[in-house]
Structures are given as structure tokens and as C-alpha cells.
Amino acid sequence: MSLRFQRLLLILLTLVIILSAVLLILYNTRENVSYFYTPSEIDKSDIIINKTIRIGGFVENDSFNKISSSSFKFKITDEKASILVTFEGILPDLFREGQGAVIEGAFVDKNIFNATNVFAKHDENYMPASIKEDLQNTGYWNNKYK
């Protein structure tokens, strides 16, 4: 084994070890690394009242209620579980039913989540607006995409 090959092996081995160490740390702390919990990840019996957390998912269809001009009520769902959210403030432009959203706030009781911040999440699909019109005109538009 030549000297330069030994050095190469040593470097690659070190990199693999460092990478696996970092990944193990991140894997075991993934609950803290993740930016939000999905509704089904939240255990109803484990809810701590008034502790700030973030939940994320889709705004459930037909769940959006406007109570007043700046106060809203809607449900966040991941199709397995859903959480009732109340929010007072300004919603981002992309926020609508069926759209992904991340909500920062705290549970005020076991079933109601009071939001302090609402972030809209957009997906990884990009499509020209004109194609959306074409699809709607020809009836091929899937209403699941808002």
C-alpha cells in the first residue's frame, strides 16, 4: 500500500466517522431539529398547556371561519388527526384552505391551539398561472390544488 493511498484512506475514514457521529446526534435529537410537529405526532395526553410549540400541516377544507376582520378559526390536519386553531392577526398571502401552513403558538386547553404566528408553506411544484386556467376551462383541474 503506497503512502498516498494510506493518507487517502485515512482522510476518507475520518470523514465517514465524523459524518456518522454528526448524523447520529442529529437523528437522536430529531424531535428538536424538526421545525414543527404534525397533528398526528401530538399526543393528546402529553399536551402541556401554554407551552409554545409549532404545529404544521394542511388547512382543513371547509374549516376556515372568519370571526372578525382580524380573528380567524381553522383546523390544521395531516389527514390522520386535526387540531382546532384560533388566530388573531394578519394571515400570509398564500394562506388558504388546502394549503400547507406552520402555526406557532400554544394550547390553551386540550383541544384549542392559540396561534401567535402563522407561516404559509408552499410546495415544490411550479406551474404557470395560464396553465391553471387552461386546466380549469377544460375541466381537468384537480380541486385539491388550490
Added chain:
Amino acid sequence: MKFLVNPSKFNKVADYVFIPVLISSIILFSIGLIFAFYLSPDDYQQGSTVRIMYVHVPSAWLALLTYAIMTLYSIAGLAFKIPFGFIINTAVAPIGAVFTLICIISGSLWGKPMWGTWWVWDARLTSVAILFIIYLTIIFMNLSFENRIVREKVVAIFILVGSVNLPIVKFSVDWWNTLHQPATISKLSKPNIDPSMMTPLIIMTFAFIMIGIAIAILRIKTEIISRKSYLS
């Protein structure tokens, strides 16, 4: 391909390609920006804001690519004792740092209207911020150290350790819940982007690559000259 590891061969090739690379970057930028601003359509969800993508995504790719190149040259420099690897490390780090900064700034300008926030500490954004800090550390390490030989080795080792961050940046959106959306373009599946928006993205990517190469050539040549005077 000797010019990738040999300074004098690199100088020769660089003199040939510099002007063509510079001109093609100018042409690609003008075509790409015309496409990005006028010829590409609005997005069905994001409207006009989607045009930020044509700067944000290429700069993000280039930030990662630059670091990957530095990693390869660090291995070459340390394992195979190729001094040109250290020249590249010193020359290219600020370019990668600027691409990362462009990515972060354009990303936050995009995040404010779409997500409703300039910045959040989710896995993707945080790992890119760490990438930027690593780049800054490399630049400052290159400016410190009295002894050039020691400095080169320390910087190369630091680059190798920092390269652990690259897969984390890339896969952060798949491994954890993040506010940032997952990758649109990946090898395994058909891209979820319309061809009319893919075209300006590709043109802008090549424009960024070309301007990156042009600046890199200038900086590498300067670095080679400064080392010659250092030796004599």
C-alpha cells in the same frame, strides 16, 4: 486534464478560456434575466414572486458546488501532496461565501411575502447559515497564520471537517419537518416544474457557473503569482 492540478498548465488554459467564459457569462446573464423577468410566466400560487427563484436556486447550487470542489481539492492537497489544491482553497472560498450570501438574502426576500417571515430557524435555513459561517471561518483562517505550510494544512483539514455539513444542507428538507419546501428537481423523479420556468432556471444556472469560473480564474492566477513571489 493536467491543468486541473498543475499551476503553469492552468495558467495557459486559463488565458485561452478567460475571455470566452466572461463573454458567455454576460450573454447568458442577459438572456437569462430577460427570460426571468419578461418571458417566463407567473406561478399559479406565488404569482410574480416566483422570479426570485431564478437567482435564489442557482446561487444555492453554486454555494454547495463550490464547497464540494474545495473538499475534493483539500483531499488532493493532503493525500496526494498536490500544492495546487491549497491554491484553489484559498482562491475559491470568498466566491462560495458570496454565493451563499446571495442565496440567504434572496431567500429571505422570498420568504417574507410567501411564508410571512424573513427568517426561521428550521433545519434548511440553519444549515445554510452554518455553511456561510464555515466559509467565513475559512476566509479568516486564510488571513491568519504566519507559516504558509501550516496554514494550508489546517485550512484543508477544516474544509474536510466542514464538508460534513453538505449532505445535511442537501437532505435537511427530507429528513426533518421544515418550513422550506423539499427539492423540486432531483435525479430520481421528473421535475415538478413547468418547462417554461425550467428554461430560465437552467440559463441562469449556467450564467452563475460562468461568472463563478471567470472570477475563480482571476483569483487563482493572482494566488499563483503571489506564491511565486513568496518563494523567490
